[in-house]
Amino acid sequence: MLKGKNILLCVSGGIAAYKMADVASILYKLEADVHVCMTKNAEKFITAETFSVLTKNKVYSDVFDENPDDYVNVPHISLGTNADLILVAPASADIIGKLAGGIADDMVSTVVLPARCPILIAPSMNVYMYENRIVQDNLKKLKNFGFKIIEPATGHLACGYDGKGKLPSPEALVEEILLEVSSEKDLAGKKILVNAGPTCESIDPVRFITNHSSGKMGYALAKAAALRGGEVTLVSGPVSLDTPAGVRRIDVVTAQDMYEAMTENAPDNDIIIMAAAVADYTPVNTADQKIKKSDGDMQIELKRTNDILKTVGASKKKNQKIIGFSMETENLLENSRKKLDSKNCDMICANSLRTPGAGYQVDTNIITLITKEGNTELPLMSKLEAANKIFDHILEM
Numbered sequence: 001m002l003k004g005k006n007i008l009l010c011v012s013g014g015i016a017a018y019k020m021a022d023v024a025s026i027l028y029k030l031e032a033d034v035h036v037c038m039t040k041n042a043e044k045f046i047t048a049e050t051f052s053v054l055t056k057n058k059v060y061s062d063v064f065d066e067n068p069d070d071y072v073n074v075p076h077i078s079l080g081t082n083a084d085l086i087l088v089a090p091a092s093a094d095i096i097g098k099l100a101g102g103i104a105d106d107m108v109s110t111v112v113l114p115a116r117c118p119i120l121i122a123p124s125m126n127v128y129m130y131e132n133r134i135v136q137d138n139l140k141k142l143k144n145f146g147f148k149i150i151e152p153a154t155g156h157l158a159c160g161y162d163g164k165g166k167l168p169s170p171e172a173l174v175e176e177i178l179l180e181v182s183s184e185k186d187l188a189g190k191k192i193l194v195n196a197g198p199t200c201e202s203i204d205p206v207r208f209i210t211n212h213s214s215g216k217m218g219y220a221l222a223k224a225a226a227l228r229g230g231e232v233t234l235v236s237g238p239v240s241l242d243t244p245a246g247v248r249r250i251d252v253v254t255a256q257d258m259y260e261a262m263t264e265n266a267p268d269n270d271i272i273i274m275a276a277a278v279a280d281y282t283p284v285n286t287a288d289q290k291i292k293k294s295d296g297d298m299q300i301e302l303k304r305t306n307d308i309l310k311t312v313g314a315s316k317k318k319n320q321k322i323i324g325f326s327m328e329t330e331n332l333l334e335n336s337r338k339k340l341d342s343k344n345c346d347m348i349c350a351n352s353l354r355t356p357g358a359g360y361q362v363d364t365n366i367i368t369l370i371t372k373e374g375n376t377e378l379p380l381m382s383k384l385e386a387a388n389k390i391f392d393h394i395l396e397m
């Protein structure tokens, strides 16, 4: 995903510097050309050798270091100017202050100044240092200058305090990098609404009716759209997946919650994709207390939920594109095409539960894209690849 991209990691002095070895390694495996520069204090937490072994590139921590193969381009300038993206992580209060003040007195603060590429700053420090108004003011200043600030995570900090100040996981940092540089931004300026996952309909405080949806297809769509520069809102039923970087997530539980969130957000969006497995029926009554068993059988009376796709399709605006999903166990194409008309969609993504490699829980899918013009069969691919194919098709439409 990062072939041909030059990514510069700027590591400053904080205990979370150890996480940057994983970041460097993941980026290298994604085929980026990874460079690292460090402050002298960062070297107290992790060695330059760790990074040079992982990246196969020389690591710099001294402004006067030369590149023995190239005496023309001095590293304290060329590292920043050659980069497609810079990540400063962990960004200590000190380096944030220097960058905000335009000071260049160590390798990290110096390489950032001449850079022309996107620069991400991942603050990591003690919670009270992070909340300090001077640090916050410096971060605001960097944001106004066009730096992107990655919010620290909250949790137990190495200094013994609990609070905000943790460096996000290496995977989350890599997601932020991918968001900036991995794809062509052909969805820039487009607002995209996706729903995902199952809904849960309560019978009593203990039991509920749900389905096997894992949310993976909808999350892959949200991720692909964000990577391609779209402004993405994800309405999610209960799933155990991380929110893709750059995506606004609204959590819902029931079909009615999902109906309300989708109908409220739909009018503002250009592309609406319904990948959620919404319950078609919900209990007429939900008991306040746990239902105790009796000797005989029991029946649960169910009523129909709203069909969200049909509702949104009925008030479709001229320039909106609405895409539904269809999961069938028989007569896949015939049944799915009926949904294209009855729900007023531009496309139905049909997937069969009976085909190996497609359906719930798995990371792959086999989809047929059904439009008024005809059917396009996609082969077995990852859900992220399938999501990208779906967006390619939407853009062609």
Ligand code: CTP
Residues within 6 Å of the ligand: 255, 274, 275, 276, 277, 278, 279, 280, 305, 306, 307, 308, 309, 310, 323, 324, 325, 326, 327, 328, 339
């Ligand atoms: N859908 C919806 N609201 C519902 C049920 C389904 O918006 N109450 C959407 C799904 O998110 C999907 C599409 O409608 O995009 C088709 O869903 P599917 O379950 O395959 O079909 P149904 O319309 O529910 O019809 P059936 O269950 O009879 O196959």
